[in-house]
Amino acid sequence: MDGKGHILVLPFPAQGHVIPFMELSHRLVDHGFEVTFVNTEAYHSLVLAALPQASGGETALGVGIHLASIPDGLTGDDDRKDIGKVTDACSRHVPQHLERLIAEMEATGRPKVKWLVGDMVLGSCFEVAKKLDIRVATFWTASAACLAIMLSAPKLVDEGVINDMGKCRSDMQSDDTFHDLFVEYPYITFLTTRTEAAGWAERDETFELAPGMPTLPTSQMPWMDGTGTPVGHPALFELITRFEKFNSLAEVVVCNSLDEAEVGTFKLFPDILPIGPLFADGEFRKPVGNFLPEDERCIKWLDAQPNRSVVYVAFGSMAIFDPRQFEELAQGLELTGRPFLWVVRPDFTVGLNKAWLAEFQQRVAGTSIIVSWCSQQQVDPYGAANVLAHRAVACFVSHCGWNSTMEGVRNGVPFVCWPYFCDQYLDRSYITNVWRVGLAVSPSADGIVTKEELRSKVEQVLGDDDIKERARLFMDASRRSIRGSGSSFENFIKFVDLLSE
Template sequence: MGMTTAAPHVMVLPFPAQGHVTPLMELSHRLVDRGFQVTFVVTEPIHALVFGALRPPAAAGGSALPDGIRLVSVPDGLADGDDRRSLSRFLDCLSRSVPGYVEQLIRETKVKWLVGDVNMGMCFEAARRLGVRVAAVFPASAACLGTLFKVPQLIEDGVFDEKGYPKRHDSLEIAPGMPPVFPSQMPWSIDGAVEGQEVGYQLVSGNTQAARVHAETIVCNSFLDAEAAAFELFPGILPVGPLSADAALLKPVGQLLPEDTGCLRWLDAQPDGSVVYVAFGSFAIFNPRQFEELALGLELTGRPFLWVVRPDFRTAGDGGASKAWFEEFQARVAGTGMVVSWCPQQKVLAHRAVACFVSHCGWNSTMEGVRNGVRFLCWPYFVDQFPNRSYICDIWRTGVAVSPGEDGVVTKEEVSSKVGQVVGDEGIAARARRLKDAACRCAGEGGSSHENLNRLADLLRE
């Protein structure tokens, strides 16, 4: 940068969860590449986790984040002892607390633009009041956001009541080539309790409305070929993906758990296209029975596997026994299987040794898999993961899904046979390669996502 002009300064505001911090951090890197300075706003618990994960004690020295990105924290409105896993309570506190702090930060930083997660739409009005312009980012699929835009219409059509409760339980199609809508799998259905769902619905619809009213542009981490039908139906949503850290995958993407990089050395020792990579994102939880079936299913495949088991991945069942059982399992598979608590997923999926990705199908994981031409075994857990499974299995046909038995449990035999099916299917492999090529075209110089990023940058310079 010449000395003549200061770098334009924008504020980036993700919803405080891993699946949101990552794509907004990736977008921030793309803005820094284009000469911007970014103030990246996260809540205090997230701030502590990001910094904890960025600076393992061993790697002392050096700045954690690249020049141009400054991490700033605000309180999330919860007390220290509060359970951040109760989503409706978390959302409620967040929406009461965060807008005031963001307003204060905007006054102090004097930014002209807020680049905000649609899921933080509750802050958009405050920004506009202060004369700050808003660009919205949706971290999931265009189909998912388009479906949210359609909700008022769906209420009119009798699919939901005015509080967001499903009145129909069959799936419905918005457009050919778009994943069907499952009325009982909406973003506000996560919290089982009635009042939780109502709070969730109010917040989700309020945020979506705020994005429509206050944002001058809405971008999402997707690309034209992945969601042709959705982009045709909702031309106001612009694809800028698939986003990544950078070509060499060196820039930090705001991980909330320390990564185990030993798995990359382990992968280096495996043959091409041999490893089953298993990871369920930052939220999914398995009960002890399901956990055990998955473990035994991986062993049954007879293939090398890399399995990410977060510290909180299992519900407390018969605590002691299952812990002992799992240690015995790990000892038994030590030659073939590797279990880690968190890994640099983008680097793993880019590795030549990976054969397939057993995934919960969160959108970031889906895009990372697609970008690397990886085949999927889909095991969705909640909300948008079900339409993402439809994309993978029915629309792109780059994977298959597990089928739970009568009791809701996916058996070890099912795990093993489906892994075999995915790895053995040449058609799936070819389609995954084609989709990867399309993703690279869109994200590359002159591609539609690349052009949309340039347009966004031009707008943010105004």
Template structure:
């Protein structure tokens, strides 16, 4: 097979929660002998290289990553546009990136490298599928979110026709709707395209999600980073979407999965010194931003629990103006019990026996990583599909609890303390989390449904 291994181009949407699962998939393809070119927009490419160098994973030059070739394309934004403005990023992706992808495929071939036979692309990048098809490149689609999220996106044209939304994605009806029993109910004001900021940003988000309805027509195979037992109802609704998750790069969790920031691995040694099932792990992904009042309430709530905690506080986690004196004093008070890092190897943390629970924004990657390790989750969703993921965790799987905001929209320190005490003391939640964990592990092991679907994918690529 090595002689004939096809050249696969992998294309994630430019965000951490999309890069990680597609990087995990890429490692698995390399293990099967494929040649993989991993395509990121320039700002993301730079973050990956900087983090890799600082993590000292790669002593083999910048462009290689365990057999994965990293290349970049422009992101379509103008000089001076903020990459934190999701609306601008989305407009750049849908408006300009397809042409850059087409150009890259042509250049790759012209440079004498092996012809790109497959584009394995994020379902959120459906806008690029036709560009690949125009050049005779076959397309495989990977949804890094839940099957429920993908199924909902595929149903958008129908939901617009049925009068739930107008043609710009604004809700026309109140209340919730349910696509099928056993799926998270949809709240029209909490859809994946409901992002803060300028109306044109929201419009770009809606068009991108609306465009995902083309996925099934242009891709030869549609896969999802999920597993059958987690989302039975969603997979029943869309039998042509194949679960291949929960994805992971390697059993030992040693391969780099495309982190945007250098990981502070010293927290693993600290975890080694903590009693089993004692630590509260707190991480809100790569995009969530807390205002100062909320940040303080969370900090003081963690302190109130009296439990050891590991908290990921990105340099850009608060909306500016955090009092250094206050934060230094807080860290002094919790020294010994609380460890604060700017980024960490999350998969290794969640697999650690010292971790008792996970305070999470409910991004799908974090959700799957928590599920795979049987860790109960305290849900604190922020935007997009995170509300539906909370519904899975709290209402359908019942492997976690949600935080409740006070009347002024704040999650108080008392709420943090009470919910963490309830979560860590609930034997039913712990048992259900273990059962779901076992189902997840069974699905990716030999003979499991995700394992078999992945094999189908590999066979298709080698046809």
């Protein structure tokens, strides 16, 4: 391929990272680059299995993107939804495997890698790139505000807002010690660390990094699980405190956002360039690295529904509800009296009464649809690009992952926010407090979001013309940003020009 150069693309191994990195890769190929897309072995096999049938996985992706894989340092029995454990293993093992992969590619005659476009969470690989004379760019897949807070973590430690590694117990010597405390919280069981570990809030207060940025309780920092507890292994927060160093190794940082969405953040961190909202292609036909097989019923079912009638419900790749919360969610959707399209992953809940679920599905079968996954040819299941653009969709009950948030904004769909953990609380604050394009559910005293609460918030959102109008205005702004002289379009061209040097 006679193009502008060979780029190695390296996302963190999670669905919410792989999808936007694949979307970016398609865009780079459109501009003449050759891309090698590197997944960890566990997810590489899932991506291949979920690709549309063609003459092979790489062919299904189209010309210009080559799929490669490296080990993540975990065993087959390890839980890859444990973010702390995955982050720790990748930080220690991925750099050496990446160096080996690059050497093997060059030995087989592949063009020399010119740039690494890497995930900040895998910033430990940036030094490998520098060692091999490969230039480094960072693509951040969450909100710019999330990155800004993480880059500010050392400062927040110095100011006494959060504690640091010095608070960790000296007797914590093995990985097993870090994973010996379970915290039962509303509808989720969190596996967490001892209270002496790093990243905890020192003060219970509302936090705002700079004017115009979302406000956030110190108990809901982007590395926390919703209870005020840092997620998983303390290595995750230790890694975050190194983001400043990783950032200094990159020549440019781009993110999947737009100027109008995060004005305060980009004023504070003007070197972060928004290039979003990203999408692989205008027709949404290019595969974007989904981990699960496709269900092709979504659009056909939506086509049969009245305009602005459907409640779309999707909670991303990580959320897990216990049976009680799952039943309240299901009954709440039924109580709305509206048709709903609900994406329920096979692992979304554990221990649910199968007879109850079968009876529920039978009751709603005439008006609603539950799918385990939506067809990528028709829909992005984590952000629902085409589903959210469909005339039948009235609102989006969402976990507020950033991909879903950006795609909802781009399509002018109001939100009912139900965040699960980490940066999703920050995204909820954007949606409800800054942009004011949705409302959030509120758990009851025992931590459960009741069916009545869900019905109430859906009705409030659908009955609020101001929310709908602001959602429409944000849709217009986001679409302007990625066209012609739009700010995201111009930033993307700057990015392409840099990668072409």
